[in-house]
Amino acid sequence: MENSYDVIIIGSGIIGCCTAFELAKKGYKTLNVDKLASAGHGSTSGSCAIVRLHYSTPDGVAMAREGFYYWVDWEGYLGVKDKTGMARYVNTGCLVMKTPLNKSLKNVMASLDDLGVAYEELDADAIRDRFPLLNTRRYFPAKGLDDPEFGKPTGSAVAGAIHVPESGYVTDPQLSAHNVQVAAEAVGGEFRYRAEVTAILKSRGRTAGVRLKDGTEIHAPVVVNVAGPHSYIVNRMAGVEKGMKIRTRALRQEVCHVPSPEGFDYEKGMPIISDGDIACYSRPEVGNHVLIGSEDPECDQREWVDPEDYNRDFTRQWTTQAMRQAQRIDRLPIPNQAQGVVDLYDVTDDWIPIYDRSDLPGFYMAVGTSGNQYKNAPVVGVLMAELIEKTEAGHDHDRTPVTFTMRHTGRTCNIGFFSRLREVNPNSSFSVIG
Numbered sequence: 001m002e003n004s005y006d007v008i009i010i011g012s013g014i015i016g017c018c019t020a021f022e023l024a025k026k027g028y029k030t031l032n033v034d035k036l037a038s039a040g041h042g043s044t045s046g047s048c049a050i051v052r053l054h055y056s057t058p059d060g061v062a063m064a065r066e067g068f069y070y071w072v073d074w075e076g077y078l079g080v081k082d083k084t085g086m087a088r089y090v091n092t093g094c095l096v097m098k099t100p101l102n103k104s105l106k107n108v109m110a111s112l113d114d115l116g117v118a119y120e121e122l123d124a125d126a127i128r129d130r131f132p133l134l135n136t137r138r139y140f141p142a143k144g145l146d147d148p149e150f151g152k153p154t155g156s157a158v159a160g161a162i163h164v165p166e167s168g169y170v171t172d173p174q175l176s177a178h179n180v181q182v183a184a185e186a187v188g189g190e191f192r193y194r195a196e197v198t199a200i201l202k203s204r205g206r207t208a209g210v211r212l213k214d215g216t217e218i219h220a221p222v223v224v225n226v227a228g229p230h231s232y233i234v235n236r237m238a239g240v241e242k243g244m245k246i247r248t249r250a251l252r253q254e255v256c257h258v259p260s261p262e263g264f265d266y267e268k269g270m271p272i273i274s275d276g277d278i279a280c281y282s283r284p285e286v287g288n289h290v291l292i293g294s295e296d297p298e299c300d301q302r303e304w305v306d307p308e309d310y311n312r313d314f315t316r317q318w319t320t321q322a323m324r325q326a327q328r329i330d331r332l333p334i335p336n337q338a339q340g341v342v343d344l345y346d347v348t349d350d351w352i353p354i355y356d357r358s359d360l361p362g363f364y365m366a367v368g369t370s371g372n373q374y375k376n377a378p379v380v381g382v383l384m385a386e387l388i389e390k391t392e393a394g395h396d397h398d399r400t401p402v403t404f405t406m407r408h409t410g411r412t413c414n415i416g417f418f419s420r421l422r423e424v425n426p427n428s429s430f431s432v433i434g
C-alpha cells in the first residue's frame with residue numbers, strides 16, 4: 001500500500017470528503033484516513049442535514065447561500081453517479097420565527113436583501129393561514145420541563161416570522177458523504193477506513209504525516225484535521241492548541257423523531273421551522289414523522305463530553321424538546337418510546353467554525369462546525385483547497401487572509417473570518433444557528 005501523499009485528511013465525514021474532492025481536482029494526491037468503517041459514519045450520519053440560509057452574521061448567510069446551490073445540483077457538482085445511490089435535496093422552504101434573541105431577524109433580512117434572496121414576512125395570522133397546523137401563541141423565553149410556567153403562553157401571538165422558499169434538507173447525509181468519496185476517487189483521491197490516527201509526524205519544524213494505531217506511518221507534507229467532535233484530540237496530537245484563541249469541544253445533542261398529528265401528511269407542504277420562540281427547530285422526516293432538534297436555550301444545561309465516552313441513550317432532554325414542539329403543533333403525539341438520534345456537535349467558543357492553518361506549518365484544520373456546517377460542506381471543500389494551495393505557496397494567511405470568489409454567488413469569501421486567532425465573535429447567536 002502507498003504510504004506517501006501530498007495531503008492526508010483526517011476524517012471522511014461530509015467536510016473531509018469535500019476537502020478531498022476539491023484538493024484532488026486541483027491535482028493533489030490525497031488520502032483520507034478514518035477510524036470508522038465508511039464515509040459519513042461520524043457525526044455526519046446524525047446530521048439533520050437542514051439547508052437553511054439564516055445565520056446571525058452576513059458571512060454566515062453568504063456561505064449558506066453559496067452552499068444551497070451545490071445541493072440543488074448535487075449530481076452536477078459531483079460529476080459522478082454513486083452505484084449505492086445518490087442523496088437527494090428536498091426543498092421545503094423555511095419558516096423562521098422572530099424573537100428578541102434574533103432581534104426580530106433584522107440582520108438576517110438585511111443579509112438576505114444584500115444577496116437578493118427572496119423571502120416573505122408573515123404576521124401570526126398569515127402564519128396560521130399558510131400553515132393551519134401551527135398555533136401561533138408566544139412561549140418565549142423557553143423553559144425547562146420542571147418550571148411551573150412550562151407550557152403557559154407568555155403572549156397571544158408570536159412576533160411574526162419570515163418564510164424563505166429556498167431552503168430544505170438532504171435525505172441521507174451519510175450517503176451524501178459516500179457520494180463525495182466516489183467523486184473524489186474519480187479524480188484520484190484515496191480513502192482508508194478502520195485507520196485511527198494516533199500521532200502527527202513532524203520533521204524539520206513542519207508536518208510530515210500521521211501514525212496509525214497499528215503503527216503504520218503515512219507521509220505527507222500537509223495534514224488536515226477534519227475529525228469532527230474529535231478535533232480537539234487531533235489538535236492536541238499536533239501540539240497546535242496553544243496557538244489558538246478559539247477552541248473546540250464536543251457537545252452532546254438529542255434529536256427527536258415523533259409521528260405527525262393523526263390524519264395529517266407532514267411531508268407534504270410543511271416547512272423547516274426554526275422556532276426560537278420555543279427553542280426548537282423541526283422539519284418533515286420520512287415516514288410522516290416530525291424531526292425536532294434544540295436551539296440550545298439558556299435554561300438547558302450544556303453537556304460537554306468526551307467523544308469516546310458519552311451517554312448514547314435518550315434522556316429527559318428528549319421529552320423536553322418534544323413537549324416544546326407540542327406547544328407549536330397541536331395534537332403532536334409524543335410516544336413513550338423515544339426515537340431519533342443522539343450525537344455530538346464539535347462546538348467552538350462562538351459557534352462559528354475554524355477553517356484555518358495552524359502554528360505548525362503544513363497542519364490545517366476544518367473544525368468546530370458547531371452543529372451548523374453540513375449545508376456548507378461543499379463550500380468548505382473549496383475554501384480549504386484555496387487556503388492550502390495559497391499557504392503552501394508561501395502566502396502569510398495570518399497576516400493577510402486568503403480570499404476567494406465563491407462560484408455561485410460571485411461573492412468574496414474572506415477566510416480570515418474563520419481564523420483560529422479571532423476574538424470571540426459577539427454577533428454570533430452562541431447556538432446552533434451560528
Ligand SMILES: Cc1cc2nc3c(=O)[nH]c(=O)nc-3n(C[C@H](O)[C@H](O)[C@H](O)COP(=O)(O)OP(=O)(O)OC[C@H]3O[C@@H](n4cnc5c(N)ncnc54)[C@H](O)[C@@H]3O)c2cc1C
Pocket residue numbers: 010011012013014015016017033034035036040041042043044045046047048049050051195196197198226227228229230234253255341343344345366369370371372373374375376
Ligand atoms: C445531531 C446533529 C444535527 C445536525 N444538523 C445539522 C443541520 O441540520 N444542518 C447543518 O448544516 N449541519 C448540521 N449538523 C452539523 C453537521 O452535521 C456537521 O457540521 C458535519 O457533519 C461535520 O462533518 P465533518 O466531516 O466535519 O465531521 P464528522 O462527520 O464527524 O467526521 C469526522 C470523522 O473523523 C473521524 N476521526 C476522528 N478522529 C479520528 C482519528 N484519530 N483517526 C481517524 N479518523 C478520525 C471520525 O471517525 C469521523 O468519521 C448537525 C450535527 C449533528 C450532530
